[in-house]
Amino acid sequence: MHSLFDDEPPVIRVALPVPLTRCFDYILPPNLQNAYLPLGARVRVPYRNKTLVGVVMARQVSPDIPLEKLKPLTEVIDDASLLDDHQLALAKWLARYCHGPVGEVISMMLPAPLRQGAAAHIQEETYWMATQSGRALEPEKMHRAPKQAELLRALQKHQQPVAATMLRSLGFTSTQMAALEDKGLAERYLQSRHLEGRDHETRSVLAEIPLQLNDDQKHVVSEVTGQLGQPEVFLLEGVTGSGKTEVYLQVIEAVLKQGRQVLVLVPEIGLAPQTVNRFKKRFSVPVMTLHSGLNDKERLDAWLLARDGRAGVLIGTRSAAVTPFKDLGLIVVDEEHDASYKQGDGIRYSARDLAIVRGKMLSCPVVLGSATPSLETLHNATEKRFQWLKLTQRAGSSVQLPDVYLHDIQHKKLTNGIDGGLLQVMRTHLEQGGQVLAFINRRGFAPALMCHDCGWVSDCPFCDARMTLHREPPRLHCHHCDSVSAIPHQCPKCFNSELKPVGSGTERMEETLEQAFKDWPVFRVDRDTVSKKGMMEKLLARVNTEEPCVLVGTQMLAKGHHFPGVSLVVVLDADGGFYSSDFRGLERMGQLLTQVAGRAGRERRKGKVVVQTHRPDDPLLKLLAQHDYSEFSRCLLEERKDTLLPPYSFMAIIRAEANQSDLVSGFLTDVVQAAEPVTSQIQGLEVTGPVPSPMERRFGRYHMQIWLICDRRGPLHQGISCLLELISRHPLQRKVRWSLDVDPQELI
């Protein structure tokens, strides 16, 4: 054995899903020393007293500990790389970016079955198709085998392979199928169920004729397609309904024609089945989806089909950003400003930012689309790091943008959250046959329950927050810790029996509107109603009949939908952003209002938007009402510049929590103080805190944070490393739960 060690020690380095930022060395047992073990393949190894699945990161390493002390690996799972060089490089990049263990990053990249060691094979099913001679033969001539004749007739009806399961359900047996095969009349194919119905033969990628583009769209398509194969990032800023999706489709067509693949990221799939259908209808290549609504096996299939190059287009939510591709030629990030692209726990990455990194690594263009780009992206476009493309007009039959009215509710008495005058406006639209959308960004019946005698409110026992009153089913529910309790019949403090709901949520608004409009149906759309599978599709089908109705819902309704019959949009609570403790509050408010308004008048009717506000004279709100998101965002950027907040600086937050507040504050104070000699020397770095989190007590635990802000990324990461090093050595680090968030999107 020793001679082998001399030139090539059979030691491999494996990334394991454990919370330590290093990899682990294992020795190959003699029976595996000649095995081919490629980088990126999975192995099973002993770790502590368990067996874990890890990924080979390096071969022939010189171990840090003596060879004799190394444990042998248990099993080689893959005989080829599961992850290619690009995936491994991406994992390493992400691990560096979030100062996390590469093993955990890789584990996050894998669908659950692969994480657990399942085989990386697509499950294939048997399909049958008539051969040329099978098509030429008249089944009637097969007198002696009437059942086989019938089967042949069934196969002749299809130009594409038919699943054996399908044939069996029609009463045919495997013996009959095999008999046709023996006679050379039929042949079998193995293929994934997902590729069913896809034509193997045709070269064309299109299944329908694309729309004729307008001049603006043509310009955008030619700019992007002119730079395929280049690591360019494009910001496609297009007002709602300006035909961005059509632009994506035509750019994608060009990439597919090169035989390459496309990744399309969307904020949420379940809510926008229309968009996915548009993609599926357009292309004859397989269009797959990847999102949390799939089961493990479906996710695995989509992942493998993308990796093997068999999925032409993959449409997915955040987690799809790390899917491997055989030959990725384009990434589209739709609604790039959407907060759901940021992973909020574990490996905290932004799918949009990761898409940009991948584009650079793979030399493929990335298109970021939005009607309301994030300030980060706008800043990058202004600084010419991104190419800025614009669509300023609505496309197709969508008419002009709707008129927006700021409806003053100062000193007005609202009934359950809505002004009486507005109800009248809604009625007029319904009478004229229009549909009405009402937005209120709170689910439940009311944000709190209160006793007007003694002032008791339904505080959550575990959080610095109120419990929301729900009617369906009846309960008090804390939306922060998810604790639920029964609705008290009397005040727990003074025993007064009259408890009153305070404010309104979607349930109460639904009730109010139902009472106001007895002649028209009212539908509610929020997380509680659409959680049922297929519910959203059903509702959309109903709305698409364009019969007058009222839709009341949360921002879920604002996302990407195309409601042709909506003529009036009412925004009931617009002012939230003004009171937000988050510096992104106003940006979010502007994006939401613009998106919401974009739901009005998408077809023949010119739409109208009414916004209830206590600040009708606010200059920022006025800009939004004039559809001037550009000027609105320019003003916000000015403010960010003055205060040196992102995108004019880079930021990271270290959060910590424990069941006692002095434990957290002691821990973070120690770390900040011990780091001070180093961090104070890092130019431009500012370390603030510890400060209590906006909602300090959550689920009975106390939350505090440290902010790191710096004008350059390098020194920011230097500062982070210094603090994390001290944290890892702090005696309390096991009692306190902590995490790092680079480029945080929420400050809570």
Ligand code: ADP
């Ligand atoms: P966005 O993604 O910007 O909201 P869409 O691509 O959904 O916009 O387009 C809005 C509407 O305009 C859709 O009904 C679409 O079919 C239509 N449309 C887009 N481009 C064109 C075009 N060039 N000609 C005709 N109709 C178009």
Ligand code: ZN
């Ligand atoms: Zn009371």
Ligand code: ZN
């Ligand atoms: Zn709570």
